[in-house]
Amino acid sequence: MLEAINLNKQYGAFTALKGLNLKIEPGEVFCLLGQNGAGKTTTINLFLGFLEATHGKALINNVEVKHNSETTNKMIAYIPEVVQLYGNLSGIENLDFFSRLAGYAYSPTDLGGFLNRVGLVTEVHSKKLSTYSKGMRQKVGVAIALAKNAKAIFMDEPTSGLDPKATAEFTAICKDLAASGKAIFMATHDIFNAVEIGTRIGIMKEGELVYDVSTTEINANELQELYLKTI
Numbered sequence: 001m002l003e004a005i006n007l008n009k010q011y012g013a014f015t016a017l018k019g020l021n022l023k024i025e026p027g028e029v030f031c032l033l034g035q036n037g038a039g040k041t042t043t044i045n046l047f048l049g050f051l052e053a054t055h056g057k058a059l060i061n062n063v064e065v066k067h068n069s070e071t072t073n074k075m076i077a078y079i080p081e082v083v084q085l086y087g088n089l090s091g092i093e094n095l096d097f098f099s100r101l102a103g104y105a106y107s108p109t110d111l112g113g114f115l116n117r118v119g120l121v122t123e124v125h126s127k128k129l130s131t132y133s134k135g136m137r138q139k140v141g142v143a144i145a146l147a148k149n150a151k152a153i154f155m156d157e158p159t160s161g162l163d164p165k166a167t168a169e170f171t172a173i174c175k176d177l178a179a180s181g182k183a184i185f186m187a188t189h190d191i192f193n194a195v196e197i198g199t200r201i202g203i204m205k206e207g208e209l210v211y212d213v214s215t216t217e218i219n220a221n222e223l224q225e226l227y228l229k230t231i
């Protein structure tokens with residue numbers, strides 16, 4: 001579903017991403033760890049078409065992002081650390097608005113169904129977004145991804161600043177998304193959550209993917225040790 005082939009990004013003389021090769025299949029949750037400045041967001045931005053590769057390719061469902069981002073963006077969704085929504089609209093109005101932007105017009109029942117599926121109870125659907133917690137906003141972001149029928153979802157530090165309950169809820173939602181066949185690419189600093197949520201863990205250092213391990217092969221303590229030894 002997601003593929004990087006010798007993907008490289010330079011800013012002038014500085015190489016932020018050095019020849020990334022990676023494949024992420026439907027149902028996989030790839031969690032990318034790495035210090036500040038390692039190249040995680042650069043990688044995501046190349047897949048989102050926000051940045052253009054210097055060399056190499058980013059592919060979504062075998063379509064190269066460069067020159068085709070209008071097509072590839074229809075197949076993906078993006079959940080940043082803080083999901084940008086309209087504070088003066090309700091949860092269901094935001095979902096309706098962003099679904100329509102993506103070309104989908106749903107009935108109120110269907111919209112409510114997406115919000116329910118991500119754990120937002122019916123009573124809050126009509127409340128203004130400005131009253132939502134960070135965790136609730138993240139859930140609306142996931143509901144938009146579902147409504148868009150995204151095949152792959154990119155997340156940049158989605159659990160940063162969430163309390164343990166909201167993190168656990170978000171983790172369960174991600175597992176549900178993966179079980180339904182979505183491919184998830186998540187940049188995170190949370191080693192313990194990465195092991196809990198991920199099927200694979202990558203460690204990036206100075207623009208290079210130096211480890212790519214299955215979570216069946218490593219536990220949280222081993223990963224923490226590996227991470228600290230690597231960076």
Ligand SMILES: Nc1ncnc2c1ncn2[C@@H]1O[C@H](COP(=O)(O)OP(=O)(O)OP(=O)(O)O)[C@@H](O)[C@H]1O
Pocket residue numbers: 011014016034035036037038039040041042043
């Ligand atoms: N527009 C730019 N011009 C020059 N250098 C840039 C630019 N954007 C990013 N960089 C550099 O590229 C490197 C990778 O940045 P990136 O944002 O991908 O890191 P990151 O792993 O996501 O870090 P963080 O965990 O802090 O979000 C950093 O050294 C950063 O300073």
